[in-house]
Amino acid sequence: MMAKKNLYRALLLLSFLAVNAGIIYGLAAAWSFLNTGADKSAILHIGGTIEQAYQPKIIWTIEGQRGRKISKQALGELEKDYLNAWYVKNIALNSYDQLGIADYYTEDARKQVNNLVQNNQDNHVRIATTTLSHHPQLEFYSLDGKLAVLTDHNVVQFEKVYIDGTLVHQQRTLHSYQVILMLEDGFWRIRQMVKIPNPDETENEPKQLSFDTKKWRGINYYPKDNPWNMFGRTFDESYIQKDFRTINTMGLHSVRVFVPFEVFGGASVKEEMLAQLEKLLDIAKEHNLKVLVTLFDFYGNYDLMDWTLTHRHAETIVSRLKSHEALLGWDIKNEPDLDFESRGKDNVLGWLSEMAKQIKQNDSIHPVTIGWSTPEAAVHLANEMDFVSFHYYEAPENFTERFLALKDSVYDKPLVLEEYGKSSYSGIWNLFSNSEDAQASYYEKMQTILTKEQLPYFIWTLYDFETVPSSVVGRKPWRKAPQKYFGLIDSEGKEKPAYRIIDGKRKGTTN
Incomplete structure (x- = not known):
């Protein structure tokens, strides 16, 4: 009987202590909240x-x-x-x-x-x-x-x-x-x-850049086995060494590479990614190649509240690489005009204009451009760019007229054909109406025009790819299939007929 009484007393005491502990904890938490404020x-x-x-x-x-x-x-x-x-x-x-x-x-x-x-x-x-x-x-x-x-x-x-x-x-x-x-x-x-009032300050005159685009002959680059995913765990120096050696052997002078915004860490650029990009430029230097860096790939949020995050992304990369001997220039964004409808034309253009200012504040030496998807889109912000870039994937017969119209619109701005090419895909989705020979014929016609107009260029692309991410062209097979066959070299490493059209050293036209 006495044992039961002692047990009841112990339980009552423990209950009393637990209740008081809860009250004290609650008061302490409330006091802390009132003194520090809610979670911001x-x-x-x-x-x-x-x-x-x-x-x-x-x-x-x-x-x-x-x-x-x-x-x-x-x-x-x-x-x-x-x-x-x-x-x-x-x-x-x-x-x-x-x-x-x-x-x-x-x-x-x-x-x-x-x-x-x-x-x-x-x-x-x-x-x-x-x-x-x-x-x-x-x-x-x-x-x-x-x-x-x-x-x-x-x-x-x-x-x-x-x-x-x-x-x-x-x-x-x-x-x-x-x-x-x-x-x-x-x-x-x-x-x-x-x-x-602002203090009186004399604005510095913008520096006159000295660069010559006329001899730019280059290629848009992704490794064969991991296109659109070359940084991070898949980064392989040995493949890049081999590919850049091949590009140099072809008589090309430059490559264009792409920085995926989210993969690189957004505003907080990951040191691993930045070091890999820097290593890529080191390898380019070894093979006498220059690199045009596209700073924003797979980015589509132009909202004003997001601007400062993109500025920190660009600032980190530009500040790190601006003194590199292999750096050719900065391409702000790949095909931003494709976002006009979904994001608003004014939003996209406002972001691009401010980003150009931000880049030039951090690097006053290298030229800045935007990779527009068509000649017609490239008139936007032309006066704010150091050279005007555009892409073209249509018939060679229509190129000259559209190019000259752009040239007249931008006056004396240097022009660069930043992407062009033709797929050699022949299959059910185009009724087997294409071939590698047709691809070579396309390049032969385009190279004749580009030589005549003295227009610098970047080819799309070095390799055929076995896989193309849905994030690039969507899931529709009639769009994905052709995208796999734009290369000058097939997925097994064999040179296609188009390779011989571009191979300047073999033809003795490396300049």
Whole structure:
């Protein structure tokens, strides 16, 4: 009997302790929540950290800062919350959703944001906007670490203004701001942000590039066994060595390669991928080849809120390779005009125009182009490019007229036929109406025209491929089958008749 009483007492005591522990834990969790704020990524519904969605370039100046010297960690926290404040405001202006504003603006400051957003909503105005770069100078950091004053010089911002869903205005602006921030409940919050005049700065004249496209004779390159998938685990230096030796032996001088955006890591470019791309350029140099790098392949999101991520992708690659002796130039995007209908022509062109500026800021030496899918599409942004590139896969008989029309439209801009070729596929999907000899005849006609017009070119492509990913041409077999047979060399390594048409050294026409 006594044993049962002791057991009951023990159970009651344990229950009491468990209940109290639960209460204490709940109070502690609530206190922690109130002091640190809700999870920032959850607030903004972005499925990850804000840093994964918004990465404008930021360069700090802390020399001459007054007050307490700021630590690297404290500066990092200040930077993070300051950029987050810009991000949540951009979201609010675009969607009228003000979640997150309370975390990054003090009470008085968020009233101003709320009034602005409400006024826009009442007038059916929506502003899609993002900042592209910041140059904050820390003016003051208080002794208690709870007050910071900075001047953000030359903030580059791009915005599109919509009224009732119709785009009425878009612009790229440059402004400077005086900003006061307070540390409250674990967040740096903007207390005041005032636009101030920009300092007078003399814009640097763009450098005149020196390059000669007339001798460019090249080929679009993928290895035979892993087309559209040459980087990562499938990267094989020995195959590239062999293929580049073959390309050089043919009398060609250059290759065009493609950087798949997501595979390379998007905004956070993977070191492994970057090292492999650099190694490819090293191999090209060994074989006296130059490389035209297409920076964005398999990329199709031109949304303004995504711009800074693509800028970091380009900045990382361009900064790493811009001094490489084998680098020929930069091709921003492969056939972006094919995205006009699905993504919006203005969105695509706006992204391309800004990307060209970003690349030239990081590399003022190498030329920049865009790989348009047709001669007609290549008139877009021609004045902003260093040379104009286009693709052509139709009958040789129609080429000259369309080429000359483009030439007249872009005046003195150098032109490059960046992709051209003909499949040798003969099968059920084209009623066995083609052949390798027909492919050779196509090249013979095209090479005659290109020689006459002194038009530089990149052939599509070195090899036939046994497999073509559905992501390239879709799942329809009548589209996939021809795509496998564009090579000058078949999938077994045998030279096709077209190879002998292109082989400049064999014909004694390597220049």
